[in-house]
Amino acid sequence: MKRLLIIEDDRSLAAILARRMSKHEFECRQSHDATEALLCAREFKPSHILLDMKLAEGNGLALISPLRRSLPDVVMVLLTGYASIATAVEAIRLGADNYLAKPTDTQTLLNVLNNSASALTEEGVDEAPLSTKRLEWEHIQQVLTANKGNVSATARQLGMHRRTLQRKLLKKPVSS
Numbered sequence: 001m002k003r004l005l006i007i008e009d010d011r012s013l014a015a016i017l018a019r020r021m022s023k024h025e026f027e028c029r030q031s032h033d034a035t036e037a038l039l040c041a042r043e044f045k046p047s048h049i050l051l052d053m054k055l056a057e058g059n060g061l062a063l064i065s066p067l068r069r070s071l072p073d074v075v076m077v078l079l080t081g082y083a084s085i086a087t088a089v090e091a092i093r094l095g096a097d098n099y100l101a102k103p104t105d106t107q108t109l110l111n112v113l114n115n116s117a118s119a120l121t122e123e124g125v126d127e128a129p130l131s132t133k134r135l136e137w138e139h140i141q142q143v144l145t146a147n148k149g150n151v152s153a154t155a156r157q158l159g160m161h162r163r164t165l166q167r168k169l170l171k172k173p174v175s176s
Contacts, residue, residue, distance in 0.1 A: 004028045004113070005046035007037040007063065008079070009056040017050060020106050021113075032056075034063055041067055046074060048113050051096070053080035053087065061090060068095035077112050079104070084141035140168060 004026040008014035011032060018028035029044050031037040034055060041049070049067060053060040060078060067076060076098075078091040083101035091099050098112045140158065147153040155165040 001025055001027045002048055002113075003044060003046040004048045004050065005031060005037070005041055005044055006050045007031045007055070007060065008050070008052040009033065009054075010052070017109075021109070024106070024110055026113075034058055037063060038066060038070075041070060046071065049074055049076045050109075050113075051076060051078050053078055053091075054082070061087070061094060064091065064094040064096050075113055075115055077109075085138050086141040086145045090145055137168070137171075140165070144169070 002025060004018075004021050006014050006017050006021075006028060008017065008030070009032050011030075014030040014032065018030055022028050026048070029040055029046070031040045034057065037051075049071075051060045051063060051067070055063075060080075064076065064078070067074065076096045078087075078096045078099045079102055080087065080099070081102045083099070088099040097115065100108065100112060140154070143157055144151070144154045147157065151165060151169070152162055155162040158165065
Protein backbone atom coordinates (compact mmCIF):
# COMPACT_ATOMS: atom_id res chain seq x y z
CA MET A 1 0.00 0.00 0.00
CA LYS A 2 1.22 3.49 -0.87
CA ARG A 3 1.41 6.12 1.90
CA LEU A 4 0.04 9.59 1.16
CA LEU A 5 0.52 12.64 3.36
CA ILE A 6 -2.01 15.39 2.59
CA ILE A 7 -0.82 18.81 3.79
CA GLU A 8 -3.86 21.06 3.50
CA ASP A 9 -5.15 23.72 5.92
CA ASP A 10 -8.73 23.31 4.68
CA ARG A 11 -9.75 20.35 6.84
CA SER A 12 -12.83 19.46 4.79
CA LEU A 13 -10.85 19.41 1.52
CA ALA A 14 -8.13 17.32 3.19
CA ALA A 15 -10.77 14.82 4.35
CA ILE A 16 -12.30 14.64 0.86
CA LEU A 17 -8.88 14.06 -0.72
CA ALA A 18 -8.09 11.37 1.87
CA ARG A 19 -11.37 9.56 1.18
CA ARG A 20 -10.84 9.76 -2.59
CA MET A 21 -7.26 8.48 -2.43
CA SER A 22 -8.05 5.76 0.16
CA LYS A 23 -10.34 4.17 -2.43
CA HIS A 24 -7.29 3.84 -4.69
CA GLU A 25 -4.98 1.92 -2.32
CA PHE A 26 -3.39 4.90 -0.55
CA GLU A 27 -2.97 4.88 3.21
CA CYS A 28 -3.64 8.55 3.99
CA ARG A 29 -2.65 10.91 6.78
CA GLN A 30 -3.61 14.54 7.02
CA SER A 31 -1.67 17.51 8.30
CA HIS A 32 -3.00 21.05 8.57
CA ASP A 33 0.05 23.24 9.26
CA ALA A 34 3.78 23.35 8.51
CA THR A 35 5.09 22.14 11.88
CA GLU A 36 2.63 19.27 12.06
CA ALA A 37 3.45 18.37 8.43
CA LEU A 38 7.18 18.06 9.08
CA LEU A 39 6.60 15.92 12.20
CA CYS A 40 4.07 13.72 10.43
CA ALA A 41 6.42 13.27 7.46
CA ARG A 42 9.20 12.03 9.76
CA GLU A 43 6.94 9.58 11.61
CA PHE A 44 4.67 8.40 8.77
CA LYS A 45 7.39 8.24 6.07
CA PRO A 46 5.00 8.77 3.13
CA SER A 47 5.77 7.63 -0.38
CA HIS A 48 3.61 10.47 -1.76
CA ILE A 49 2.76 14.02 -0.62
CA LEU A 50 -0.01 16.39 -1.71
CA LEU A 51 1.02 19.87 -0.53
CA ASP A 52 -1.22 22.93 -0.60
CA MET A 53 0.59 26.11 -1.64
CA LYS A 54 -1.40 28.46 0.62
CA LEU A 55 -1.29 27.25 4.21
CA ALA A 56 -2.93 29.22 7.01
CA GLU A 57 0.32 30.48 8.50
CA GLY A 58 2.52 30.46 5.45
CA ASN A 59 3.44 29.24 2.04
CA GLY A 60 3.64 25.56 1.09
CA LEU A 61 6.59 26.36 -1.17
CA ALA A 62 8.69 26.80 1.99
CA LEU A 63 8.03 23.16 2.93
CA ILE A 64 9.23 21.63 -0.33
CA SER A 65 12.97 21.75 0.44
CA PRO A 66 12.80 20.39 4.02
CA LEU A 67 10.41 17.64 2.95
CA ARG A 68 12.65 16.75 0.00
CA ARG A 69 15.73 16.60 2.28
CA SER A 70 14.05 14.24 4.74
CA LEU A 71 12.25 12.17 2.06
CA PRO A 72 14.39 12.26 -1.11
CA ASP A 73 12.36 9.61 -2.95
CA VAL A 74 8.88 10.93 -2.14
CA VAL A 75 6.56 11.91 -5.00
CA MET A 76 5.57 15.48 -4.12
CA VAL A 77 2.72 17.34 -5.82
CA LEU A 78 1.92 20.99 -5.08
CA LEU A 79 -1.78 21.92 -5.23
CA THR A 80 -2.93 25.49 -5.59
CA GLY A 81 -6.05 27.50 -6.22
CA TYR A 82 -3.88 30.32 -7.63
CA ALA A 83 -1.95 28.65 -10.43
CA SER A 84 0.68 30.62 -12.31
CA ILE A 85 3.68 29.79 -14.43
CA ALA A 86 5.96 31.57 -11.95
CA THR A 87 4.86 29.48 -8.96
CA ALA A 88 4.91 26.28 -11.03
CA VAL A 89 8.51 26.93 -12.05
CA GLU A 90 9.45 27.83 -8.46
CA ALA A 91 7.80 24.67 -7.08
CA ILE A 92 9.62 22.41 -9.54
CA ARG A 93 12.91 24.25 -8.91
CA LEU A 94 12.53 23.68 -5.16
CA GLY A 95 11.93 19.95 -5.65
CA ALA A 96 8.23 19.29 -6.27
CA ASP A 97 7.58 16.58 -8.85
CA ASN A 98 4.43 18.16 -10.20
CA TYR A 99 2.03 21.07 -9.83
CA LEU A 100 -1.76 21.02 -10.10
CA ALA A 101 -4.42 23.69 -9.99
CA LYS A 102 -7.43 23.16 -7.74
CA PRO A 103 -9.95 21.78 -8.19
CA THR A 104 -8.65 18.63 -9.81
CA ASP A 105 -10.33 15.33 -10.56
CA THR A 106 -9.39 11.99 -9.03
CA GLN A 107 -7.96 10.54 -12.26
CA THR A 108 -5.59 13.49 -12.73
CA LEU A 109 -4.44 13.19 -9.11
CA LEU A 110 -3.84 9.46 -9.55
CA ASN A 111 -1.91 9.99 -12.80
CA VAL A 112 0.34 12.59 -11.20
CA LEU A 113 0.83 10.70 -7.92
CA ASN A 114 1.73 7.56 -9.83
CA ASN A 115 4.29 9.59 -11.81
CA SER A 116 2.50 9.00 -15.07
CA ALA A 117 4.54 10.89 -17.64
CA SER A 118 1.41 11.19 -19.75
CA ALA A 119 -0.69 12.84 -17.02
CA LEU A 120 -0.49 16.24 -18.66
CA THR A 121 -0.86 15.07 -22.22
CA GLU A 122 -3.90 12.90 -21.47
CA GLU A 123 -5.80 15.97 -20.33
CA GLY A 124 -4.83 17.76 -23.48
CA VAL A 125 -2.79 20.87 -23.09
CA ASP A 126 -4.48 23.91 -24.59
CA GLU A 127 -2.37 25.03 -27.53
CA ALA A 128 -4.23 28.34 -27.94
CA PRO A 129 -2.21 31.46 -27.15
CA LEU A 130 -2.79 33.09 -23.77
CA SER A 131 -4.98 36.18 -23.59
CA THR A 132 -3.29 39.51 -22.88
CA LYS A 133 -4.93 39.65 -19.42
CA ARG A 134 -3.58 36.19 -18.60
CA LEU A 135 -0.11 37.13 -19.88
CA GLU A 136 -0.19 40.27 -17.72
CA TRP A 137 -1.20 38.22 -14.68
CA GLU A 138 1.59 35.68 -15.32
CA HIS A 139 4.15 38.49 -15.71
CA ILE A 140 3.03 40.15 -12.48
CA GLN A 141 3.39 36.82 -10.67
CA GLN A 142 6.90 36.34 -12.05
CA VAL A 143 8.02 39.83 -11.02
CA LEU A 144 6.39 39.42 -7.59
CA THR A 145 8.23 36.12 -7.10
CA ALA A 146 11.52 37.72 -8.18
CA ASN A 147 10.91 40.46 -5.57
CA LYS A 148 10.19 37.82 -2.90
CA GLY A 149 6.58 38.97 -2.47
CA ASN A 150 7.44 42.64 -1.96
CA VAL A 151 4.48 44.50 -3.49
CA SER A 152 6.12 47.95 -3.37
CA ALA A 153 9.27 46.76 -5.16
CA THR A 154 7.16 44.88 -7.71
CA ALA A 155 5.01 47.96 -8.40
CA ARG A 156 8.13 50.10 -8.90
CA GLN A 157 9.65 47.53 -11.24
CA LEU A 158 6.41 47.27 -13.25
CA GLY A 159 6.01 51.05 -13.35
CA MET A 160 2.56 51.08 -11.75
CA HIS A 161 1.02 52.50 -8.62
CA ARG A 162 1.12 50.18 -5.60
CA ARG A 163 -2.69 50.30 -5.18
CA THR A 164 -3.22 49.37 -8.82
CA LEU A 165 -0.96 46.36 -8.36
CA GLN A 166 -2.78 45.37 -5.17
CA ARG A 167 -6.13 45.47 -7.01
CA LYS A 168 -4.71 43.28 -9.78
CA LEU A 169 -3.32 40.82 -7.22
CA LEU A 170 -6.72 40.50 -5.51
CA LYS A 171 -8.34 39.34 -8.74
CA LYS A 172 -8.36 35.64 -9.51
CA PRO A 173 -6.20 34.60 -12.45
CA VAL A 174 -8.01 34.90 -15.74
CA SER A 175 -8.20 31.81 -17.89
CA SER A 176 -6.30 31.69 -21.12
